[in-house]
Amino acid sequence: MVDTRALNIEAELSAARAQLSASASAALDAQLLLMAALGVARAYLLAHGEVLLTAEQAAHYEQLVARAAQGEPIPYILGKRAFFDFELLVTPAVLIPRPETELLLEAALDFARENRVQRAVDVGTGSGALAVGLARHVPGARVFATEISSAALAVALRNAARYELPIDFMQGDLLAPLIERGLQVDLLLANLPYIPSAEVPTLAVSRYEPLPALDGGADGLDIIRRLLAQAPTVCRAGACLLLEIGAGQGDAVAQAAWQALRPQSCAVLPDYAGHERIVRIIA
Numbered sequence: 038m039v040d041t042r043a044l045n046i047e048a049e050l051s052a053a054r055a056q057l058s059a060s061a062s063a064a065l066d067a068q069l070l071l072m073a074a075l076g077v078a079r080a081y082l083l084a085h086g087e088v089l090l091t092a093e094q095a096a097h098y099e100q101l102v103a104r105a106a107q108g109e110p111i112p113y114i115l116g117k118r119a120f121f122d123f124e125l126l127v128t129p130a131v132l133i134p135r136p137e138t139e140l141l142l143e144a145a146l147d148f149a150r151e152n153r154v155q156r157a158v159d160v161g162t163g164s165g166a167l168a169v170g171l172a173r174h175v176p177g178a179r180v181f182a183t184e185i186s187s188a189a190l191a192v193a194l195r196n197a198a199r200y201e202l203p204i205d206f207m208q209g210d211l212l213a214p215l216i217e218r219g220l221q222v223d224l225l226l227a228n229l230p231y232i233p234s235a236e237v238p239t240l241a242v243s244r245y246e247p248l249p250a251l252d253g254g255a256d257g258l259d260i261i262r263r264l265l266a267q268a269p270t271v272c273r274a275g276a277c278l279l280l281e282i283g284a285g286q287g288d289a290v291a292q293a294a295w296q297a298l299r300p301q302s303c304a305v306l307p308d309y310a311g312h313e314r315i316v317r318i319i320a
């Protein structure tokens with residue numbers, strides 16, 4: 038027997054909110070998924086709650102909600118993520134960009150406003166979020182981006198192409214591609230893995246996001262230390278290095294920076310919640 042029941046937008050959203058109640062953003066998640074299923078804007082949902090969904094639309098929406106209810110991240114379901122003042126394509130090959138990383142981009146733009154930045158590099162670019170942000174807002178700079186994963190690099194290339202940005206993407210480990218080419222920069226950004234290995238399996242994020250983008254070794258700082266060891270070859274005198282870190286890692290990263298670079302200055306900056314989030318180094 039065929040079920041001919043028809044639900045309107047308001048009822049579908051209500052049912053989805055209940056199914057997604059474990060999420061702190063259940064209402065927004067339900068709206069985002071229905072916007073994708075129907076191909077409409079949020080304003081349409083809010084203004085047309087009485088509109089009935091077709092059987093096909095309802096089935097598609099309910100499939101999306103079921104995936105989200107199982108814990109699959111909304112950006113992977115939608116294939117996109119808002120970041121800073123633009124939108125990024127995302128796939129399970131890349132880490133989902135987060136608001137904390139927007140602070141890294143803001144710090145870079147602050148430096149660029151006060152200093153002439155001719156060359157900049159985003160190390161371990163992933164989706165290309167930081168490289169795209171730099172290229173959009175510092176058009177006078179030549180922007181490089183390195184990434185060891187070919188799958189992630191493919192996503193970053195698509196994001197740069199969306200905005201027609203001339204970013205120089207290079208596949209390789211950390212700064213090795215720049216060192217091989219004898220390139221130096223005035224600005225370096227890096228959101229590298231910084232979660233201690235033992236903690237990774239305990240985190241929900243590890244169920245869907247790429248483990249190499251999360252696992253930072255025994256204390257979470259193995260890859261950051263390797264980057265700092267390479268940095269003197271690539272960073273010009275006075276260059277700014279901005280590294281995203283985990284809460285409580287500031288002192289250890291600052292100490293590693295002093296040992297590797299003997300910089301002019303090194304400061305640990307907080308995020309909006311007051312947690313250590315960025316190490317800002319002036320070489």
